[in-house]
Amino acid sequence: MSKLGIHSFVWSAGSSRNEIETALIRTKEAGFDLIELSYLDPKVVDIPWLARRLEELGLAVAISMGLPQDGDISSADAEIAKNGVAILDRAVALTRDLGGTKLGGILSSAHGYSPQAPTREAWDRSVANLSKVAERAKEAGVTLNLEIVNRFESNLLNTAAQGIAYIRDTGASNVFLHLDTFHMNIEEADLGLALRNAADKVGYVHIGESHRGYLGTGSIDFAAVFDALVAIGYNDYITFESFSSEIVDRDLSLKTAIWRNLWTDNVDLARHARTFISLGMETARRKAELVRQEQRPS
Template identity: 65%
Template sequence: MTKLGIHSFVWTGGSTAEALEGAMEKSHRLGYGLIEFPRLDPKKFDVAWLAKRLENYGLKVVVTMGLPPDADVSSEDAASVKRGEAILDDAVAITRDLGGSKLGGIIFSAHNKYRSLPTQKGWDNSVATLAKVADRAKSSGVSLNLELVNRFETNLLNTTAQGLAYIEQSGSDNIFLHLDTFHMNIEEADPAAAIRLAGDKLGYFHIGESNRGYLGSGVIDFTAAFDALHAIGYDDWMTFESFSSEVVDEDLSVTCAIWRNTWTDNVEVARLAKAFIEAKQGEAERKAIANRTP
């Protein structure tokens, strides 16, 4: 069975009850089994209400986020690191209360364009902080998943190899990798090899096109990616992520440079994405069966 999710920013840039309800209804109607929400401000919605609506729609949930510059756990400033740790603990609690089991995204640094290389002290601060948060999160049934993004969105972790080194240094068994085809297409020499390298440390997977739009309309080799996912036995959630200026979240639009309409019909892009992903998964499975040794 395909464990297929969709990012809420395909549907809405808002977090009002009405906006969240619409996002859940459309996700459910199109046959997605999970919805990904960015870090939600509990002051703007009722956590218990959202958890109940997710249950009513039969939707699983993943929460993702990026840390703000003044709460950068990869900073050398102790106050910033402390603020980041508190934000992460809060995000873990919200994920738990919504019934989720994964917190992902840029949780190891600020989500912005840096103007300098990371320092060893900054790296060590980030690793130590996430090790502590992961230990507490484990008791809540929530794992931490490091989204390896491109160089314009963090200076700390851009590749699978870096992410694995980070996890090893942390000593945690509750920190995993969150890979994304859009970012791997920029940073990895061989994205399919990077997926194989991740192996059982792959905890969450984003599927997005090189132009952030319709799957199959860019240059990403999805056939190789799905072959690699099948080869490592990945059977967890994979989530379609696509951004267009048709749906605006001010912070994300600036940070991720969403300056044009890659689509105008979000129902169409979501429907076609689901069909595309299921077809690619089917191809990978059929090839694997055909290539079995008699």
Template identity: 75%
Template sequence: MSKIGVHSFVWSAGSSKEDLEKALTRSHELGFQLIEFSYLDPKLVDVKWLASRIEELSLDVAISMGLPAEGDISSEDPTIVAKGKDILDRAVALVRDLGGTKLAGILSSAHGKQERTPTKRGWDTSISTLSKVADQAKTSGVTLNLEIVNRFESNMLNTAAQGMAYIRDTGASNVFLHLDTFHMNIEEADVGLAIRHASDKIGYVHIGESHRGYLGTGNIDFAAIFDALVAVGWNDYVTFESFSTAIVDKDLSLKTAIWRNLWDDNVALARHARQFIELGLETASRKAELVKLAHLSG
């Protein structure tokens, strides 16, 4: 059975010790097994303390991020590429120091709407740079999970198939796909089929609704998604991600266009999400068992 995580932005966009403690304890109290943080600057956060609290609460941890324009590793400017590699290397070190194994997010190019078509040169530069990061990450036991996002947030990896081609070109054994139901609902021809096709390259999964709010209140076919995850034998983390103007991280909120207040009560939201995911996966498992059941009666 898959394990369930929650993004810390459900609780707070702050990185003070008080904010981090609140995110950790609420995640633990509501039965989540992993907490995901957007990149935390070690100069501003007591990493040793945070790692100890994560361990004390028996939580796992993942770090997600999106490369900034000034750190785009698909750039034709070597200075920008070098900065991007440094950003990624530091993110890998943070995951390691927190006791985690997963770095996820938009790692192959800049996060944000682009005004140009990606080039073969940019693809090759990104592949070359990320491959070097992956080599270093392997020594720390960290995987790189490439988030496949919609066309308005990246011009490079918009479908799982594109991500699989990128992974193939890196030749790295610790680079995987980070699939997100919100983005897949926009870009994939069939989300369930895409999950099945990418099964052996999936490293991390985000569960989010079409409008970023309560699961089941948008237009995503979650039954088909849970069926696909069960079909491919997914038993790693699925992490709930939701955004509202109730909690605003200025940079991410602008890039992901969070203009509406989709919820106020984050405890009710998170409790509902965990139950929704658990029930969805259990239902899919029971359906799969019935399909395989050979029983004669009468």
């Protein structure tokens, strides 16, 4: 069985105790194993309480985030880069304190459209700064999973192959790829081949449809995705991510252009996603078994 997760923004974009509790309960009731939370400010959220509730419900947790413009670790402005490193260090600590092991998202540069092409100098600054964070994250038992996003949300890492080169340059053993089918569908020549080429560098996977709505109602070839995940032996978390104007986080909605209302019933959406991913992975495993069977006539 695959280990399945769901992004908390399917349930709520709020961070009050009641909103988080509702997201936790609905995640558990829908049959998911992990809840992904966008970065939570320990000054606002009771982290010990949340860690306790996660343990009581038997839910794993992943933290995701995108660096702000004033925290871009690829910046030539030393103060901006320093701020980005501090932001990442706090996110690592949050992940650890919640009992999690995965920090994902746009960790290598600022999240948002850049009107300029990336430079080698920016790449090198980003690598150097992330490498320092990776050392501290390793001590905390946390992996850094670099989300590879489309060109309108970052100018640095847009393909899995670029991510592999970046990881190689860090020299860190706890830096992996966070691959998202929504973004891959825009940038990769072939989703399945990109996953197969990334192989053991894949640390976290987002499953999202081309229009961010119900899985299977857009243009993504999910059969090829599931086949590739089985082929590379991926057995870590597969997390469903979907956005609609029904639930709005102002900052993320503006950056990712969430204008359309693609669903209103998040419970039905989540249950459908769990069934879709589970069946897709099971089907891919059965196909792989058939391909490997050596049958001789009796």
